[in-house]
Amino acid sequence: MAGIPVPLERVIKELTKLPGIGEKTATRLAFHLTRSQRNDVEGLANALLALREELYTCSICCALAGGDPCEMCSDPRRSDEVVCVVEEAADLAAVERSGGFRGRYHVLQGTLAPLDGVGPDDLRITELMRRIGEGKIRELIVATNPTAEGEATALYLAKLAKPLGVTVSRIAHGLPMGGDVEYADLATLGKALEGRRQM
Amino acid sequence: MAGIPVPLERVIKELTKLPGIGEKTATRLAFHLTRSQRNDVEGLANALLALREELYTCSICCALAGGDPCEMCSDPRRSDEVVCVVEEAADLAAVERSGGFRGRYHVLQGTLAPLDGVGPDDLRITELMRRIGEGKIRELIVATNPTAEGEATALYLAKLAKPLGVTVSRIAHGLPMGGDVEYADLATLGKALEGRRQM
Numbered sequence: 001m002a003g004i005p006v007p008l009e010r011v012i013k014e015l016t017k018l019p020g021i022g023e024k025t026a027t028r029l030a031f032h033l034t035r036s037q038r039n040d041v042e043g044l045a046n047a048l049l050a051l052r053e054e055l056y057t058c059s060i061c062c063a064l065a066g067g068d069p070c071e072m073c074s075d076p077r078r079s080d081e082v083v084c085v086v087e088e089a090a091d092l093a094a095v096e097r098s099g100g101f102r103g104r105y106h107v108l109q110g111t112l113a114p115l116d117g118v119g120p121d122d123l124r125i126t127e128l129m130r131r132i133g134e135g136k137i138r139e140l141i142v143a144t145n146p147t148a149e150g151e152a153t154a155l156y157l158a159k160l161a162k163p164l165g166v167t168v169s170r171i172a173h174g175l176p177m178g179g180d181v182e183y184a185d186l187a188t189l190g191k192a193l194e195g196r197r198q199m
Numbered sequence: 200m201a202g203i204p205v206p207l208e209r210v211i212k213e214l215t216k217l218p219g220i221g222e223k224t225a226t227r228l229a230f231h232l233t234r235s236q237r238n239d240v241e242g243l244a245n246a247l248l249a250l251r252e253e254l255y256t257c258s259i260c261c262a263l264a265g266g267d268p269c270e271m272c273s274d275p276r277r278s279d280e281v282v283c284v285v286e287e288a289a290d291l292a293a294v295e296r297s298g299g300f301r302g303r304y305h306v307l308q309g310t311l312a313p314l315d316g317v318g319p320d321d322l323r324i325t326e327l328m329r330r331i332g333e334g335k336i337r338e339l340i341v342a343t344n345p346t347a348e349g350e351a352t353a354l355y356l357a358k359l360a361k362p363l364g365v366t367v368s369r370i371a372h373g374l375p376m377g378g379d380v381e382y383a384d385l386a387t388l389g390k391a392l393e394g395r396r397q398m
Contacts, residue, residue, distance in 0.1 A: 003295025005265035007246070007253040014243040019231050020224070031289040032218050033250060034263055041247050044213040047206070048244035051229075052237055054206040064233055066204035090230040096202025 008034065060131070062107045062124040064089040072096075072105055079103045080136040085128065085157060086143050087111055087150065095143060103141075106131065111149035112156055120156065128157070132164050139167040146173050146191075207233065259330070261306045261323040263288040271295075271304055278302045279335040284327065284356060285342050286310055286349065294342060302340075305330065310348035311355055319355065327356070331363050338366040345372050345390075 001009050008030050015026035033041050057063070058070035065071065072078065072092075082103030086092050092105050108123045131137060140161050144150035158168040174192035175184055184192070200208050207229050214225035232240050256262070257269035264270065271277065271291075281302030285291050291304050307322045330336060339360050343349035357367040373391035374383055383391070 001292070001296075002298070003271070003292035005254060005263050005269070007249050007265055008263060010246040011243075011250055014239070014246045017235070017239055017243070018228050020227070025219070027289070027292070028219070029217050030250075031287070031292075033247065034254060034288065036216070038251055040213070040216055041250060044210075044216070045244040045247035047209040047213045048232065048240050048247075050206050051210055051232060051240060055204060055233065064204055064207060066206055070204070072202070088230070089233065090226070093200070093202035093226070093230075097200075099201070 060127075061105045062109060062127055063092050063105055064107075077102070081138040082141060083128075083131070083137050083139070084141045084143050087145060087153075091143065091145075101141075108144070108153065111144055111147075111153040113149045123153075125157070125160070129160065132161060132166055137166055139169060141169050141171065143171045259326075260304045261308060261326055262291050262304055263306075276301070280337040281340060282327075282330070282336050282338070283340045283342050286344060286352075290342065290344075300340075307343070307352065310343055310346075310352040312348045322352075324356070324359070328359065331360060331365055336365055338368060340368050340370065342370045 001012070004012070004027070011030045011033065012023065012026045015021055015029055016023055021029070054066065056065050056068045056070075058065040058068055058073055060069045060073040063070050063072065079102060082101075083106050084092075084095055084101055084103060085106045085108060086095060087108055087110060089107055092107055095101055095105075106124070106128050108125065108128075110118055110123050112118060112120065112123065128140075132140075140157065142154040142157055144153045154170055161168050172195055173188070174195055175181065175188060181189070200211070203211070203226070210229045210232065211222065211225045214220050214228055215222055220228070253265065255264050255267045255269075257264040257267055257272055259268045259272040262269050262271065278301060281300075282305050283291075283294055283300055283302060284305045284307060285294060286307055286309060288306055291306055294300055294304075305323070305327050307324065307327075309317055309322050311317060311319065311322065327339075331339075339356065341353040341356055343352050353369050360367050371394055372387070373394055374380065374387060380388070
């Protein structure tokens with residue numbers, strides 16, 4: 001690139017691989033890095049390198065973890081009876097941030113997407129069934145995304161788990177808090193009416 | 200952070216140090232990195248580490264460079280007679296991208312800002328005067344930002360360079376291309392009128 005030395009160009013090229021970061025943002029970030037403390041740049045680089053060395057997949061819940069089993073699976077204060085099933089590790093973090101859940105988790109690492117060639121064997125469903133087989137789990141809360149794939153995955157899990165005597169529930173769909181009925185899309189409003197609760 | 204393993208938390212913390220990247224964006228980027236190819240993550244980390252090892256400050260123009268002297272200073276096709284003075288290396292890249300300049304550059308690495316304790320000795324002004332002293336330079340184009348500090352720096356440089364027989368010019372200020380007279384701020388419109396050119 002014109003007027004940009006090669007080492008900087010390399011950083012810009014690597015940064016543009018990140019989602020939502022175009023060439024302009026990447027250039028701004030790269031120039032910022034040339035002005036920041038050596039410690040900060042090395043801190044980021046080392047944190048990135050450590051990511052692959054120190055990050056495990058929990059052998060119980062298949063979540064990303066700093067150790068195996070993960071913090072959530074090894075916490076004795078959490079209930080073994082309820083398991084929240086999510087698509088990705090990022091979803092787990094979101095549910096955990098809400099503070100409304102004190103059971104265990106299971107990360108599917110994707111959703112059923114037959115058109116993209118993703119079948120049940122590509123997800124961590126076998127691991128979930130094994131956990132159910134251990135007999136402690138009484139309820140699965142399926143918190144996959146409210147998309148076609150997420151819904152299909154939820155239905156598939158319900159069909160597998162119900163015959164094993166496990167209650168399967170789906171997180172509620174409806175208007176987001178602070179939302180506006182006037183501007184809600186039809187599908188959301190439909191779900192909100194369908195899922196109404198007596199006051 | 201809740202539900203986020205320590206190695207990931209570390210990457211998030213380092214990313215939030217970058218300008219314009221808050222916790223939410225950093226979290227999204229970090230989770231993306233856990234899903235990307237090992238090569239990509241290492242590529243970024245290594246590019247960052249190389250930044251400090253392979254990036255030089257050109258001993259002639261004080262720009263960031265992949266070697267010393269930089270590409271611009273060692274290009275024999277560029278004119279030695281005109282020097283474009285900019286605040287930062289990023290400004291140099293912007294002027295270079297415009298494609299409208301084939302002379303040399305000089306990077307001040309800042310602007311005069313007496314209130315922040317930045318005086319002439321903190322900028323690369325001595326280096327510029329030494330270059331003028333070599334006798335090849337006929338014109339300085341001062342492309343500092345159109346801010347109070349940038350203007351003050353431009354005036355200061357003009358005062359130093361003019362007595363040495365060098366023409367000092369300032370880049371034009373006015374309406375940006377594609378701009379709108381109706382919505383232009385007063386200062387810009389004032390400069391645009393003041394700097395009008397006969398057609």
